[in-house]
Amino acid sequence: MIEENLVFYKMHGSGNDFVLFDLRQVKVAEQEMEAWAKKLCARGFGIGADGLIFLEPEEDTGASYKWHFFNADGSRAEMCGNGSRCAAWLAVKLGLAPKEHTFLTDAGLIKAQVIGEDEVKVQLTPPKDLQLNILLDLENKEWKVHFVNTGVPHCVVFREDVQTTEVANLGRTIRFHSHFQPAGTNVNFAQVVDRKKILLRTYERGVEVETYACGTGAA
Structure with missing residues (x-):
């Protein structure tokens, strides 16, 4: 049960928005976190967000804190790039961490650095499970x-024009494709503009819509 008069924080990284709790x-039992995520992330009925983040002190690994990250549908996620920037800043x-610190996620330890008032850098876990030229x-x-895991699974589809791509329908089809089961995958539609610019649109697993941005997808 969610109590009234709770202290929470609402943040976003490039439009990817989150509700955070210290x-x-x-006090939230871990078995209740999924239900909290579903209720509080619901747009129009809750606070509204792409994900819910719980922060708590961490002693066993030497990290400053650990997080519990849940997508809007209540599923637990290993990592989130924009969410990690919000968590580190908060x-x-x-006073939970110094400006340069590490924190524990389900994907492993993440290094973070808060610079000034509004800039945060994070070092994601090394990419793994690379698969090129998958035919679906x-x-x-x-x-x-193509497929790569940058903390969470990502399928990458290169397109000549991402603006005309039906991200919702095609993204959902790929996200639930049998090739990527049982975990499923995020789906990134990328357009290479030049050597310094890539346009990206992402269908996010667990949010089940296109989001404004995706840090691990951009990585």
Whole structure:
């Protein structure tokens, strides 16, 4: 049950938005976190967010704190790039961590650095599980896609024009494709503009819509 008069923090990284709680201020049993995420992240009925983050002190690994990250649908995620920037900034403001610190996620230890008032750098876990030139049968057509895990699983589809791509329908189809089960995958549609610029649109697993940005997808 969610109590009234809770202290929470609402933040976003490039439009990817989150509700955050400091577990020193709010007591939530781990088995209740999924239900909290579903209720509080619901747009129009809750606070509204792409994900829910709980922060608590960490002693066993030497990290400053650990997080519990949940997508809007209540599923637990290993990592989130934009969420990690929000968490690091808030942890420093709350005195939970120094400006340069590490914190523990389900993907491993993440290094973070808060610079000034509004800049945060994080070092993601090394990419793994690279698969190139995967052929998928989608909508009676063969599609060439790629896969890499940058803390969470990502399928990458290169397109000539991402603006005309039906991200919701095609993203959902790939996200639940049998090739990526049982975990499923985030889906990134990328357009290479030049050597210094890539346009990216992402269908996020667990949010189940296109989000404004995705840090691990950009990585």
